[in-house]
Amino acid sequence: MNRPLMVAFDVSNQQTALKLAQALGPDGRGKTVKVGMELYYKEGAQILQKLQELGYAIFLDLKLYDIPHTVEKAMLQLARLGVDYVTVHAMGGREMLQAAKRGLVQGAAESGLPAPKLLAITELTSASEEIVTREQNCRLSLKEQVLSLAKLAKDSGCDGVVCSALEVEALRRAVGDDFFYLVPGIRMADDQVGDQVRVATPAMASKAGASAIVVGRPINQSPQPKRAYERYLADWQEGTKEE
Ligand SMILES: O=C(O)c1cc(=O)[nH]c(=O)n1[C@@H]1O[C@H](COP(=O)(O)O)[C@@H](O)[C@H]1O
Numbered sequence: 001m002n003r004p005l006m007v008a009f010d011v012s013n014q015q016t017a018l019k020l021a022q023a024l025g026p027d028g029r030g031k032t033v034k035v036g037m038e039l040y041y042k043e044g045a046q047i048l049q050k051l052q053e054l055g056y057a058i059f060l061d062l063k064l065y066d067i068p069h070t071v072e073k074a075m076l077q078l079a080r081l082g083v084d085y086v087t088v089h090a091m092g093g094r095e096m097l098q099a100a101k102r103g104l105v106q107g108a109a110e111s112g113l114p115a116p117k118l119l120a121i122t123e124l125t126s127a128s129e130e131i132v133t134r135e136q137n138c139r140l141s142l143k144e145q146v147l148s149l150a151k152l153a154k155d156s157g158c159d160g161v162v163c164s165a166l167e168v169e170a171l172r173r174a175v176g177d178d179f180f181y182l183v184p185g186i187r188m189a190d191d192q193v194g195d196q197v198r199v200a201t202p203a204m205a206s207k208a209g210a211s212a213i214v215v216g217r218p219i220n221q222s223p224q225p226k227r228a229y230e231r232y233l234a235d236w237q238e239g240t241k242e243e
Pocket residue numbers: 008010036061087121123124125126162163184185186194196214215216217218
């Protein structure tokens with residue numbers, strides 16, 4: 001089973017992004033990188049094209065959250081970029097999620113490209129129990145809320161969810177194996193956690209059943225990105241071997 005380790009290219013411009021790609025190894029074939037708001041808002045679609053030319057598959061993470069019509073039309077545009085994954089917030093509700101899917105399907109049909117996988121954010125990995133129950137005033141526990149949003153995402157036609165490693169096992173049981181579970185909030189024990197709250201090592205995420213992991217700062221801020229990438233990849237594959 002091919003379970004990607006996606007590197008988050010959370011850098012401020014194209015030059016730094018291409019330097020990072022070079023450091024990781026010039027051939028991007030078989031690898032997926034994540035382009036998020038910081039880089040995309042600066043460089044636009046041209047950075048996607050540059051990374052695609054190097055062979056990378058692209059996870060374009062813009063986390064859409066708006067009224068259904070706006071999200072549908074935005075997704076229609078994103079589907080024309082030839083990216084492989086896009087994101088929305090599950091919290092936007094059923095109609096918005098269905099609209100997102102419609103936009104992707106239409107955009108893909110019009111451009112003759114495959115539709116990107118639609119992944120729904122459940123609760124961000126920076127969210128704690130406290131944030132969910134006291135700030136969002138959610139009547140469910142964090143875990144129940146993640147589960148509820150994942151079910152909603154599946155019922156609404158999404159291809160998968162973004163969640164933490166701490167929820168994947170329960171989600172696989174309740175929502176099923178025919179769904180993509182993307183897990184950020186990945187740290188080796190000795191790396192700084194920063195603003196992440198629900199964290200796990202690559203091996204823990206793998207054993208819990210993550211379909212893919214996203215690793216950002218431990219690689220993109222490292223003075224030796226390739227060494228950091230290989231360290232994380234080895235731990236991720238170690239967890240996979242023990243399946
Ligand atoms: O959608 C995401 O990728 C995402 C969802 C989530 O719940 N938590 C989360 O950290 N992410 C992203 O995953 C990456 C994690 O970066 P690091 O914390 O630096 O490893 C960032 O680009 C976040 O935007």
